[in-house]
Amino acid sequence: MLPPEIQNFVDSFSKLPAIGPRMATRLSFFIASLPEHEQSRIREALNGLKTLDRCPRCFFIKPRAEKMCGICTNKKRDFHIVAIVEKDTDVFSIEKMGGFSGHYCVIGELDHRNPLGETQKQRLQSLKNRIVKESENGAGIEIIIALGPNTFGDFVSELIRQGFKDTHAKITRLGRGIPTGGDIEFADEETLRNSLENRK
């Protein structure tokens, strides 16, 4: 009953994060009903993504034509501070916040069955080589492990910490506490305990 083009679109797009079959169907009809110049703009926006790859230094997304990403090449940023994050969107969130002027290392989405996979190991090794080379064995470098504040994140952080034991880098993690706008009444014990320990 449905044109195969719609079905094909729904099949492809419903596999994307947070887009189910229902939303993909709605999108397909919506886009198909747009005038051709608007459809073409959307196609070009999607086409643009194929010209991206990863920064060889911090593994954040960058235009293929550039050697390194805009953060790594920005001379004003402080390479003495490196935040280890899981995903590109984490970089995006931290950059939007605006208070961080250090560098990053995007280690890639973590898999609970294999806490440090090949990708993670390679990227962390690359970070290690870089700090060992750029400052004497990591002296004066702070590595902030910005992974999720949960048991799995704790576990992976500990693995990373051990991996950097033989460098002089200082390893920290993001502070924990009550989220702004949060309610003490509904905070779990662990969060409350952390907020007390991190009081200032």
Added chain:
Amino acid sequence: MLPPEIQNFVDSFSKLPAIGPRMATRLSFFIASLPEHEQSRIREALNGLKTLDRCPRCFFIKPRAEKMCGICTNKKRDFHIVAIVEKDTDVFSIEKMGGFSGHYCVIGELDHRNPLGETQKQRLQSLKNRIVKESENGAGIEIIIALGPNTFGDFVSELIRQGFKDTHAKITRLGRGIPTGGDIEFADEETLRNSLENRK
């Protein structure tokens, strides 16, 4: 800081229904991280939509290469029953339900400031011409107005009913009542009254 390709994608995709800037950002990073053959499959799915246009008879979406949509050309369907719906997705919902074997007339999304716009008027006129021609002035034809069960839908339905007054078509609307799985306690008065009137 972000590659312009990401920004461009976010600008385009955040204008689509139910996709905000946050989700568009997430999608852009997700798609950009996919291997090229998966990215290309998504691009092709989107490209496919440009080969669609509208059925000249019922205004549902169809492949450009076909003369009419799959519903209008299906000989097993009963052209004596026509459902007037607002959107393609309404056809999709009714077809998925499976109990309707009639035809459709998709009149296009309604605008509260202009209840029957040019598109609606043209499509309704085309429906009228068709029933007048296909059966004697609409004798034996039932037109089910399947618009939203709300005041605006009621108003537009009344306009449509008047427009078909000079034909012999029988005009009905979708039955109203308590939705399956709904709770009597939380039904509004209007719904309760309707459910009582439509009891069987």
